[in-house]
Amino acid sequence: xxxxxxxxxxxxxxxxxxxxxxxxxxxxxxxxxxxxxxxxxxxxxxxxxxxxxxxxxxxxxxxxxxxxxxxxxxxxxxxxxxxxxxxxxxxxxxxxxxxxxxxxxxxxxxxxxxxxxxxxxxxxxxxxxxxx
Numbered sequence: 001x002x003x004x005x006x007x008x009x010x011x012x013x014x015x016x017x018x019x020x021x022x023x024x025x026x027x028x029x030x031x032x033x034x035x036x037x038x039x040x041x042x043x044x045x046x047x048x049x050x051x052x053x054x055x056x057x058x059x060x061x062x063x064x065x066x067x068x069x070x071x072x073x074x075x076x077x078x079x080x081x082x083x084x085x086x087x088x089x090x091x092x093x094x095x096x097x098x099x100x101x102x103x104x105x106x107x108x109x110x111x112x113x114x115x116x117x118x119x120x121x122x123x124x125x126x127x128x129x130x131x132x
Contacts, residue, residue, distance in 0.1 A: 012048050012049050013049075014045070014049045014052040014054045014055055015054070017041070017049060017052075017055060018054055018055060018058055020041055020045075021038055021041045021042055021045060021055075021058065024038045024041055025038050025062070042055070042058070042059050042062075046059065050078055051078060051080070052079070053075070053084030053085070053086035053087045054086050056071075056074075056075035056078065056079060056084075056086070056087050056090070057075070057086035057087050057089060057090035058090075059071055059075070060072050060075060060087070060090040060091070060094065061090050068094050072091050072094070075087045075090075083114060084114075085111045085112075085114040085115040085118055085121060088107055088110050088111040088114060089107075089111040089120070089121050089124060091107050092104050092108040092110075092111055092124070092125075092128075095107055096108075096128050101132065104128060105128070105129075108121070108124065108125040108128060109125075111125075112125060
């Protein structure tokens with residue numbers, strides 16, 4: 001595909017990597033064997049773009065539950081995590097999933113403060129608040 005070719009040519013574009021991973025993940029619904037390919041793509045993407053909050057956020061949200069805490073810590077260390085709204089948003093979503101309401105709200109507010117113009121943050125935060 002176009003995305004694979006571009007990535008193999010060494011273009012360090014986190015959005016292309018993320019899209020190729022998400023396409024592979026969608027295709028794995030019908031073929032669970034492709035989930036391994038998603039992990040391989042994510043590893044390659046993080047090698048090419050090791051400080052991408054966008055990729056780390058996706059990795060945190062899609063890894064097994066027992067790895068989420070360690071991945072979150074690693075992402076905060078590797079990136080300027082305390083200032084990357086993608087990582088902060090991913091952590092907020094994990095707290096929400098774990099029903100840790102106060103912590104989730106705190107992290108959503110933190111993500112929104114870091115990037116108040118990011119619609120994704122506000123959508124997830126709004127959905128979270130509507131459930132409460």
